Amino acid sequence: MTTATLTRSATRAEPGYGFRSAARMEWLKLRSVRSTSWILLVFAIGMIGLSVLVLSHAHWATMSAADRAAFDPVNEGFTGLALGQLVLGVLGALAITSEFSSGMIRATFAEN
Amino acid sequence: MIEARGLVKRYGSTIAVDNLSFDVMPGTVTGFLGPNGAGKSTTMRMMLGLDRPDSGTVRISGKDYHDLHSPLREVGALLEAKAFHPGRTARAHLTALAASNSIPKARVNDVLEITGLEKAADRRAGKFSLGMSQRLGIAAALLGDPAVLLLDEPVNGLDPEGIRWIRNLLKNLAAQGRTVLVSSHLISEVAQTADRLVVIGQGRLLAQTTVAELSARSNSLEEAFFALTEGSAEYSASNLAYQGSIS
Secondary structure, three states: OOOHHHOOOOOOOOOOOOHHHHHHHHHHHHHOOHHHHHHHHHHHHHHHHHHHHHHOOOOHHHOOHHHHHHOOHHHHHOOHHHHHHHHHHHHHHHHHHHHHHHOHHHHHHHOO | OEEEEEEEEEEOOEEEEEEEEEEEOOOOEEEEEOOOOOOHHHHHHHHOOOOOOOEEEEEEOOEOHHHOOOHHHHEEEEOOOOOOOOOOEHHHHHHHHHHHOOOOOHHHHHHHHHOOOHHHOOOEHHHOOHHHHHHHHHHHHHOOOOOEEEEEOOOOOOOHHHHHHHHHHHHHHHHOOOEEEEEEOOHHHHHHHOOEEEEEEOOEEEEEEEHHHHHHOOOOHHHHHHHHHOOOOOOOOOOOOOOOOOO
């Protein structure tokens, strides 16, 4: 332990505080837990994977004319979106509930 | 400096803090004492704007907490040892807190060094022992290099070496002209560090004094403390000497 590092003025250099610093704090908090990367991985694989799965069942060559007319590849390509939204919802919910369960919420609110 | 004036906090029909007024002066360590349930934590929460007093005010460095521009730079607080995400490393936790008040990143290393956590900085904080968690909480309190420090039961869970460390740390911080308020329910512990005392019981101010003055009132500091807080504990201690006999 050094007393030198305890002297005041060490942190007086950079004023400014507000939405930007709050956003930076949230970004750092989001990035620094493992659940975030897991969820993003599940999000990407789930969303792309589900769309690929659905579209892999469509076979243009063997479709009837009526099916071809009704076939909407863009819409079917978005099938995974619903799942993806759900997974991202989990990310959001985890980010805030962990604040409450750990008590970190006090610091988050007290400091902003 | 902390100035509390006529603080009142009710929870339903229970009065947690009852017309409490006191000053905490800079340059000294002030012990904030009272039996369990006396209202120490509630008072500290009101100082930090986490609880709204039903009436009265508390000012930190002359301002209401909500009017502080960069609160972490004005007042550092340790309310609960484990107030962090268990999956986050100590460094990440402090870095995020620093970002919220635009505190330079280099300061994170400083406080890790002050609290002796450099080696554990990149481990997940959920794996920390209670003593290390306390150190991390103290690191967070020191992050903004604040003029006012509020520590709620900081010695809980610290080993003897840690207790000695925190005593020296608090004395050093006060010697630098900071206002240091340390709550405890152990008079003997506080007497080792504090010069001044604020004693409360059932939410009311019982004494605002110095350690020397209080210990002069009775044979021992502990006896003087018990005489002061007698009748204000949440529970009755009349059965202190157990009357029954074994066998």
